[in-house]
Each structure stands twice: as structure tokens, then as C-alpha cells.
Amino acid sequence: MSTLSGSFPKSAPGLPRGRTRLDPLDATAHQRARLQRAVVAAVAEKGYQATTIADIVQRARVSRSVMYREFDGKLDCFLAAIEGGRELVVARISHAMDEVSGGSLETVLRAIIRAYLETCAAEPDHTRAWVLELAAAGPAGVRARDRYLDGFAALLSEIDRDYGSGRAxxxxxxxxxxxxxxxxxxxxVRAGAESSLPRLEDALTMVAVAMLR
Structure with missing residues (x-):
């Protein structure tokens, strides 16, 4: 089941109310999480430009007032969702690196590439949203996409220094x-083959090793 994307059907239970209601801070966190999952699902299906506030709140099963209380609008919600996804990807890559710490350059690169591809395959909506749609969100989206890529570049620089050429x-x-x-x-992703992304592991590992050796 996706961690970063999803719609909440009308048959699904809403947030607890009354004596069993969530603490206000917990309720806010749940609502933000629903909205972020919903915007990723909507953008992956319809594209950023075609996605509306109505699409997001209907999928999240929250009101427009909640949407505008938590976010300035569609763009703000979308960028927050993408940042949350980036943090998940980085966490899984970091965990993979920790498991092979002290290994060879190829071992480390293969581990992080495998973690990245597996996460992309497990989170197809997030992958489609950031790879294909983030730039469609205008200058702020382009900047967010650049930060996403720059973070990976900085990680590769660190690996190069520690496991590869020994220099940045x-x-x-x-x-x-x-x-x-x-x-x-x-x-x-454009071919609709997100589930097949792990097959790129060998090719990407070979290229990365060749460039960082």
C-alpha cells in the first residue's frame, strides 16, 4: 500500500469525533496527511494543471476550509507532499547505505540505487508526480525539482569522496x-511501467561506478 498517495472513499470512516475525537494536533496532522496523499494521487492521475482544489478535498474527505487552513492553495499542498516524499526516499536510501557501510564503491552504489528504484516502484504516484509533473507547477515547482536532484547529487559527491575517487x-x-x-x-514512468523500475538496477549501477571510480 502506498505511503505517499491515496484517496479516501466515502465509505471509509472519517476522523473520530466526540469523546473519542483525536487531540487537535493529531487531527490537524491527519488532515494534512490526507490532503498531501490526495494531491499526489490527483496529480498523478490528472496532471498538475488539470488538478483542482475540488479534486484534492474530495479525495481527502475534508472541507475546503480545512484545505485553506492548512495550505495556501494547490501549489503549497503539492510542494509539501513532494517534500514529504523526498524525505521518505532519502530515509530509505540512508538506511540502505548504513547496511553496507564500509563496503566497496559498487556495493554502496548498488544498495542506494536499489533502494531508490524500489521506493519509486512502490510509490508510483509520487514518482510520476515529481518526475513528470513538478516542473509543470511553475517556477516554485522547478526550484523544488532542482532541490530534489541537487540532494541526490550531493549524496553522490559524498560517496565519491568516501568510496570512489577520494575527492569531490x-x-x-x-x-x-x-x-x-x-x-x-x-x-x-511515461510508459506506465513504474513497477518495472527495479530492472534498471544493473545498468544504473554500472554507469554510476564508471563515473565515480
Whole structure:
């Protein structure tokens, strides 16, 4: 089941009320989480431009007033959802790195590439939303996409220093590698083959090792 995306059907229970209601802070967190999952699901299905506030609140089963209490609008909600997804991806990559700490360059790169591809495959809506739709959200979306890619480039620079060449090269070197990976992932996503992303593990590992050795 997706962690980052989902709609809440009308038959699903709403948030607890009355004596069993959630603490206000917990209720707010649940509502924000519903809205973020809903915007990712809507954007993945309809595209960013075609997604409306109505699409988001209907999927989240919250009111418009809750939407505007928690977020400035569609863009604010979408960017928050993408950032939450980025944090999940980074956490899973970091866990994979910890498990192979001290290994060879290939071992470390294979571990993080596998974690990344498996997470992308397990979260197809988030993957489609950030890879294909984030730039459609205007300048703020482009900046968020750049931060997403720059974070991966910084990680590769760290791996290069610790496991590869022993030095940090210009950041553009790593951005080029990240861009190539993103292009291959994007092609699978555009083809509707998100579940097949793990098959890219060998190719991406070979390319990354060649560039960082």
C-alpha cells in the first residue's frame, strides 16, 4: 500500500469525533496527511494543471476550509507532499547505505540505487508526480525539482569522496549523473511501467561506478 498517495472513499470512516475525537494536533496532522496523499494521487492521475482544489478535498474527505487552513492553495499542498516524499526516499536510501557501510564503491552504489528504484516502484504516484509533473507547477515547482536532484547529487559527491575517487568533483559532474538516472526513470514512468523500475538496477549501477571510480 502506498505511503505517499491515496484517496479516501466515502465509505471509509472519517476522523473520530466526540469523546473519542483525536487531540487537535493529531487531527490537524491527519488532515494534512490526507490532503498531501490526495494531491499526489490527483496529480498523478490528472496532471498538475488539470488538478483542482475540488479534486484534492474530495479525495481527502475534508472541507475546503480545512484545505485553506492548512495550505495556501494547490501549489503549497503539492510542494509539501513532494517534500514529504523526498524525505521518505532519502530515509530509505540512508538506511540502505548504513547496511553496507564500509563496503566497496559498487556495493554502496548498488544498495542506494536499489533502494531508490524500489521506493519509486512502490510509490508510483509520487514518482510520476515529481518526475513528470513538478516542473509543470511553475517556477516554485522547478526550484523544488532542482532541490530534489541537487540532494541526490550531493549524496553522490559524498560517496565519491568516501568510496570512489577520494575527492569531490564539481557538482555539475554529479548533477549530470543524477540527470541521466532521472531520464531513464522518467521514460519508464511515461510508459506506465513504474513497477518495472527495479530492472534498471544493473545498468544504473554500472554507469554510476564508471563515473565515480
Amino acid at each position: 568533483r564539481p557538482i555539475e559532474y554529479y548533477i549530470a549523473l543524477v540527470g541521466g538516472i532521472t531520464e531513464l526513470v522518467g521514460r519508464e
